[in-house]
Amino acid sequence: MTEYDVAVVGSGPVGSTLARYISDQGFKVVILEKKRNVGVPLQCAGLLGKRIKEVNILPPEFIMNEVYGAYLHSPSETVLKVSKKHPEAYVIDRVAYDKFLSDQAVDSGAELLLNHRVENVNIDTGEVQVRNGEKISAEVVVGADGYNSLVSKLFNGPSDNYEAVQYLMGVKDGIEADYVHLKVESKISPGFWWIIPISDNLVRVGMFSPLPYLTASTHLERYIQDNPLLKNASYLKKYHGCIPIYNPKQQIVKNRTILLGDAASQVKPTTGGGLTLGFLCAKLASEVMVQALEEENMEILQKYQVLYRKEFGRELKTQRMVHRTFKSLTDADLDFMFFKLKEEGAEDLISEYGDMDTQSPLVKEMLRRGIIFSILPQMLSRRISSLWK
Ligand SMILES: Cc1cc2nc3c(=O)[nH]c(=O)nc-3n(C[C@H](O)[C@H](O)[C@H](O)COP(=O)(O)OP(=O)(O)OC[C@H]3O[C@@H](n4cnc5c(N)ncnc54)[C@H](O)[C@@H]3O)c2cc1C
Incomplete structure (x- = not known):
């Protein structure tokens, strides 16, 4: 031996x-x-926060695209745009x-x-x-x-794992390659859909959710069919993987x-x-x-x-709480929250404090400014307070 x-x-x-x-x-x-x-086979969207360069070697030839921010979509399409002056994330091979x-x-x-x-x-x-x-x-x-x-x-x-499904798609009509798109909806919560551009003609479109693989695939198809950004897009490859909980x-x-x-x-x-x-x-x-x-x-x-x-431990606990909060929200709650966030000017706050890898500074700042509870109806605030205990 x-x-x-x-x-x-x-x-x-x-x-x-x-x-x-x-x-x-x-x-x-x-x-x-x-x-x-x-x-x-590939089992990843390949999106890495900029901090990756501090934690491992990442030679430039593996970076396919640099991303400056995100469009965050509510179920009824209230859209928050968050952006940074410098690349916030890399899309890698x-x-x-x-x-x-x-x-x-x-x-x-x-x-x-x-x-x-x-x-x-x-x-x-x-x-x-x-x-x-x-x-x-x-x-x-x-x-x-x-x-x-x-x-x-x-x-x-x-x-325990979540199912994840993803397509590589060609976008003939072009897409803004500097921004990713993320969309939430209670049916797939606490997962979400993503569009991650590799270039302005090539994207990774996927989702993860607690749903079984076939149901998740149907939801991904629906997202693609209904999405004006993906009109005339062509399917190039399909991937399937799992994400541990x-x-x-x-x-x-x-x-x-x-x-x-x-x-x-x-x-x-x-x-x-x-x-x-x-x-x-x-x-x-x-x-x-x-x-x-x-x-x-x-x-x-x-x-x-x-x-x-x-x-x-502390960061993971905060993220787990955010995750559980999202899981408890209905589509109407999510729409209301996005609408209020936009009204309160939270796009700037998220742009400033949001970070792909650590969410606690943003959560802390939102709590400090009283935004978290002002964007939620009272009933919902109580429900969420109990989750955060
Ligand atoms: C669709 C999807 C999108 C994702 N997108 C992102 C993203 O954008 N950004 C991000 O940071 N993460 C993302 N992830 C998660 C990321 O891919 C994983 O966290 C990462 O791959 C974990 O690396 P690992 O080395 O721990 O495990 P893995 O990459 O899973 O590697 C495990 C290895 O172990 C081998 N193996 C398994 N069992 C055995 C055995 N019995 N004997 C010998 N070998 C074995 C496997 O073949 C595999 O090579 C995504 C995951 C999925 C599914």
């Missing part, structure tokens, strides 16, 4: 990034990936970027074994069983195996095993975006793991769970 310091299950972007960090410190790392090729991150890990010394589906992990001994019959042993095993993580199931039980109770360390990225439900509860948080957690986990390996004391791994809660 081959022995390693670290075995990473899954060569998604987050697992590859962690593998690179650990290999860079001189440890023996193996990445076990069930697929034949890294990064395919996810398939190529995943491959790049995996190559970087290999260049740092990690061994990548494709076509290696992990079937079982002994969380006490670090023994990993691969479907092809191979066995691998590691001091630390990392479950970076995405939504429905096999590794997480071993000590957390099954995880953030679970604050999930255990992310157990004996010699840790969870990371989607496997640890490390996604923004409001949007389902997982890359920035996943990369930040990869850094955190790698620091703890290096210390545990150097001191040959696996008890130290527990620090990862503690530091994770300390660093991200």
